Amino acid sequence: MSEKTGKALVAGAGAMGHGIAQLLAANGFKVILVDVSDEILQKAVEKIRWSLGKFVEKKRIRQEDAEATLARISVNTSYEQAGRDVDFAIEAVPENMELKKKIFIKLDEVTPSQALLASNTSTLSITEMARATKRPDKVAGMHFFNPPLFMALIEVIKGEDTSQETINRLTELAKKLGKTPVTVRKDVRGFIVNRILGAVFNEAYWALQRGEATKEGIDASVKYTGGFPMGWFELSDFVGLDIAYEVGKILYGAYGERMKPCNEVIEPLIREGKLGQKTGAGFYNWTAGRPRIPFNLLEEYDVDRSWTVAVNEAAWLIKDEAASPQDIDTGMKLGTYWPQGPCEYADRTGLDTVLCKLKDLYAKYGMEMYKPCPLLEEYVLQGRVGKKAGRGFY
Numbered sequence: 001m002s003e004k005t006g007k008a009l010v011a012g013a014g015a016m017g018h019g020i021a022q023l024l025a026a027n028g029f030k031v032i033l034v035d036v037s038d039e040i041l042q043k044a045v046e047k048i049r050w051s052l053g054k055f056v057e058k059k060r061i062r063q064e065d066a067e068a069t070l071a072r073i074s075v076n077t078s079y080e081q082a083g084r085d086v087d088f089a090i091e092a093v094p095e096n097m098e099l100k101k102k103i104f105i106k107l108d109e110v111t112p113s114q115a116l117l118a119s120n121t122s123t124l125s126i127t128e129m130a131r132a133t134k135r136p137d138k139v140a141g142m143h144f145f146n147p148p149l150f151m152a153l154i155e156v157i158k159g160e161d162t163s164q165e166t167i168n169r170l171t172e173l174a175k176k177l178g179k180t181p182v183t184v185r186k187d188v189r190g191f192i193v194n195r196i197l198g199a200v201f202n203e204a205y206w207a208l209q210r211g212e213a214t215k216e217g218i219d220a221s222v223k224y225t226g227g228f229p230m231g232w233f234e235l236s237d238f239v240g241l242d243i244a245y246e247v248g249k250i251l252y253g254a255y256g257e258r259m260k261p262c263n264e265v266i267e268p269l270i271r272e273g274k275l276g277q278k279t280g281a282g283f284y285n286w287t288a289g290r291p292r293i294p295f296n297l298l299e300e301y302d303v304d305r306s307w308t309v310a311v312n313e314a315a316w317l318i319k320d321e322a323a324s325p326q327d328i329d330t331g332m333k334l335g336t337y338w339p340q341g342p343c344e345y346a347d348r349t350g351l352d353t354v355l356c357k358l359k360d361l362y363a364k365y366g367m368e369m370y371k372p373c374p375l376l377e378e379y380v381l382q383g384r385v386g387k388k389a390g391r392g393f394y
């Protein structure tokens with residue numbers, strides 16, 4: 001496959017699909033965008049045209065580059081016509097397994113047998129989608145972050161039947177798009193970024209539910225003391241509470257009590273239709289823009305608790321052989337702008353200190369979320385306690 005001059009099909013022209021199409025076209029690929037109606041496709045093209053116009057206005061690209069990019073994008077409602085001679089396809093239809101499987105069966109029928117097929121799913125099983133096709137070795141996850149044009153990270157996910165060659169080619173593709181790929185070596189739910197974020201959200205939601213801190217206090221501590229770009233409640237609103245809730249359910253299904261969501265905090269808001277920024281209200285009111293997080297509450301919540309559960313989940317990812325410390329840290333820094341990765345944090349702070357904190361929290365609350373991952377205990381026993389010992393996660 002010569003991706004640089006290659007041809008791609010993007011299925012789904014929504015928030016992600018139209019951005020992925022623009023990204024591909026801006027990097028020299030021919031793209032056919034497929035959706036269920038001409039009207040949706042025209043709207044997607046208008047959005048791309050508008051975005052390219054902004055780039056020209058800001059002198060980031062020349063008018064002729066914008067025109068050439070747009071000229072590389074065509075639209076079609078027919079998979080048969082769109083798939084004929086593509087080198088690869090990226091699926092970005094709504095997060096629903098039955099629908100995604102239908103799309104993969106279709107893509108398998110209409111694209112050349114050597115074409116790679118990737119899903120942009122945030123949470124669903126790549127293996128299951130792949131097994132709906134006759135080429136599961138050529139199917140993988142390619143999880144872009146929103147907006148795909150600007151976010152530097154792509155998680156490349158290996159399904160159970162995905163070949164290493166497919167992973168290598170999609171990793172190369174991600175690099176050609178100017179992105180930093182990280183490899184998720186096992187088809188685990190939440191991949192890297194959403195899995196660790198899920199753990200951190202749960203800790204914050206439970207702290208609020210137990211009355212230990214206010215949401216403003218937690219967010220102030222996370223932002224101003226922890227140096228994270230957004231507090232966890234602000235970020236939940238930004239992501240969408242309906243999405244955070246669904247991801248939470250999937251993580252709970254996959255990892256059990258360790259990922260027990262705090263539904264008491266989020267369900268009442270969802271029932272009221274308060275889904276976060278997109279509806280104008282969630283944990284916060286967004287009608288006048290981003291919520292103001294009061295500076296004076298920056299000590300209300302112990303932000304090391306966020307780090308502690310993040311490190312624990314990172315240890316589980318490593319123990320599961322799903323990701324390397326490097327890819328976990330890169331994922332969190334580029335996918336959510338964390339000031340450092342959890343493995344870097346643990347190595348600096350001391351794995352023994354983190355383990356101690358987890359044990360204290362586990363003793364205090366008895367929740368599985370705080371039960372130390374055996375890998376962490378093993379490392380500490382071996383004296384791999386981090387920077388001070390010359391060896392930790394790194």
Ligand SMILES: NC(=O)c1ccc[n+]([C@@H]2O[C@H](COP(=O)([O-])OP(=O)(O)OC[C@H]3O[C@@H](n4cnc5c(N)ncnc54)[C@H](O)[C@@H]3O)[C@@H](O)[C@H]2O)c1
Pocket residue numbers: 011012013014015016017034035036040092093094095096103120121122123143144145146
């Ligand atoms: N929005 C995000 O922040 C984000 C980030 C990363 C990954 N994702 C994942 O990307 C995928 C798409 O999410 P989105 O936010 O772009 O959704 P969206 O609802 O904005 O867009 C989905 C598009 O798919 C179209 N569609 C429905 N059935 C189709 C079919 N049979 N063939 C072709 N198109 C069809 C819809 O008309 C719609 O335009 C989901 O799997 C989601 O989990 C989303």
